[in-house]
Amino acid sequence: MRFTIFQDSRTGDRKGNEDRVGYSYSRDVLLMTIADGMGGHIDGEVAAEIAVSEITRRFQQEARNKLKKPFDFLVSSIQSAHRAIVSHAVEHNLLECPRTTVVACIVQNGSAFWAHAGDSRLYVLRRGELVAQTQDHSRVQMMIDAGEITPEMAARHPERNKIFSCLGGVVPPQIATGREFALEPGDTVMLSTDGFWAQIPGSILGGMLRKQTLVDVMPGLLVEAQRRAKGESDNLSVVAMTWENQEDAGVADTQSMDTEFTSSSNTTEQLESKAPVEDVTDEDIERAINEIQNAIRRVPR
Numbered sequence: 001m002r003f004t005i006f007q008d009s010r011t012g013d014r015k016g017n018e019d020r021v022g023y024s025y026s027r028d029v030l031l032m033t034i035a036d037g038m039g040g041h042i043d044g045e046v047a048a049e050i051a052v053s054e055i056t057r058r059f060q061q062e063a064r065n066k067l068k069k070p071f072d073f074l075v076s077s078i079q080s081a082h083r084a085i086v087s088h089a090v091e092h093n094l095l096e097c098p099r100t101t102v103v104a105c106i107v108q109n110g111s112a113f114w115a116h117a118g119d120s121r122l123y124v125l126r127r128g129e130l131v132a133q134t135q136d137h138s139r140v141q142m143m144i145d146a147g148e149i150t151p152e153m154a155a156r157h158p159e160r161n162k163i164f165s166c167l168g169g170v171v172p173p174q175i176a177t178g179r180e181f182a183l184e185p186g187d188t189v190m191l192s193t194d195g196f197w198a199q200i201p202g203s204i205l206g207g208m209l210r211k212q213t214l215v216d217v218m219p220g221l222l223v224e225a226q227r228r229a230k231g232e233s234d235n236l237s238v239v240a241m242t243w244e245n246q247e248d249a250g251v252a253d254t255q256s257m258d259t260e261f262t263s264s265s266n267t268t269e270q271l272e273s274k275a276p277v278e279d280v281t282d283e284d285i286e287r288a289i290n291e292i293q294n295a296i297r298r299v300p301r
Contacts, residue, residue: 002244008268012233019237020048022265029108031059036193038099047098054081070106074115085168099168112181117165117173125188128210130202137165183243195234199225214242
């Protein structure tokens with residue numbers, strides 16, 4: 001496989017970071033995962049850490065020769081993460097079980113497969129357009145579906161943080177899966193927590209990715225997301241992958257990558273799966289921010 005991947009998790013204007021993000025891949029299959037620990041419940045960051053770690057552990061056990069049924073894997077691993085969080089609460093005699101949202105994506109055989117619980121999101125962007133996304137398990141999404149409010153109103157609605165599916169709750173999570181999505185060169189699959197997506201519309205994401213690479217544009221977008229929150233920024237986390245032309249994907253060897261995994265979790269990282277990526281400079285970030293701000297001013301409020 002040939003792809004470029006970017007990952008970052010920032011505290012924003014909060015005292016601590018309850019988001020967790022990670023990816024893991026071999027020669028033939030990639031996993032991306034993101035979790036947002038629920039701040040209204042104790043140890044949200046613990047729930048998020050358990051979720052990402054458990055899903056990654058299951059992936060590295062079961063995906064050595066690709067996954068026969070990606071959707072079954074996603075659902076069962078998310079359920080396993082939920083049980084692990086509940087077991088943690090029981091083991092530590094917690095009065096309340098930690099809770100977290102989660103979204104996870106598998107890429108193999110040129111297609112993306114995803115599943116989620118809660119309001120952390122997945123977007124697929126193609127040639128500047130948002131062509132697929134998850135639907136939040138939230139009160140405001142239900143209101144949007146019923147025609148009571150618009151998506152623009154939802155971003156400022158007082159009940160926007162109320163969700164009805166999560167890991168670690170008394171009721172097992174409601175897990176939604178997307179359809180198998182065939183990727184084309186240049187497609188970007190992005191997972192993010194609400195601290196990021198609530199501030200940066202999908203239309204801006206698509207427009208920016210038509211002009212700059214994922215690695216060039218994302219640092220500036222994260223800065224802009226925090227700026228737009230005006231001192232009230234939630235944690236901001238993103239893991240995203242741009243699918244590259246696969247013609248030479250089998251040429252470069254990486255020491256039996258079919259049985260060895262490369263992984264990263266909750267760090268700032270950007271790389272191309274077969275070649276190094278240069279560091280993003282301060283000038284690159286400043287240029288991206290200027291272009292983002294100009295694009296935002298052109299988007300109707």
